[in-house]
Amino acid sequence: MINHLTKNWGAKIICLAAASILWSYVSISQNMVTKLPGSIKIKAVNISDNYAVQFDQKTVEISVKAKSSIWQNLTVDSFTASVDLAGISSGTHELPVNVFTVLSDVQIIEKTPSRITVSV
Numbered sequence: 309m310i311n312h313l314t315k316n317w318g319a320k321i322i323c324l325a326a327a328s329i330l331w332s333y334v335s336i337s338q339n340m341v342t343k344l345p346g347s348i349k350i351k352a353v354n355i356s357d358n359y360a361v362q363f364d365q366k367t368v369e370i371s372v373k374a375k376s377s378i379w380q381n382l383t384v385d386s387f388t389a390s391v392d393l394a395g396i397s398s399g400t401h402e403l404p405v406n407v408f409t410v411l412s413d414v415q416i417i418e419k420t421p422s423r424i425t426v427s428v
Contacts (some may be wrong), residue, residue: 354394
């Protein structure tokens with residue numbers, strides 16, 4: 309048993325080095341999916357001048373998928389959240405929340421809430 313462990317040191321060191329390099333490459337290139345710290349303020353878009361708007365939720369929280377190198381630059385200001393009120397009449401409506409980012413290689417996985425109640 310001892311002979312088996314002490315033979316072929318060169319091959320064992322090369323295999324260990326190759327495994328370490330491969331593990332480092334995979335862990336660096338992995339995309340992280342996690343909740344963005346902080347909340348994004350929801351804004352109304354395409355609203356008629358004659359209407360006032362009230363939301364039941366004022367902010368949205370999101371989960372984002374991005375490479376670990378991009379996570380260092382992500383902030384709440386990297387995203388915008390809106391509710392499109394085009395063609396909406398006065399009353400109460402349940403509308404989807406739209407979240408966008410201008411950053412490439414960033415994918416929005418989940419938003420909470422995905423819909424909000426809007427009183428116009």
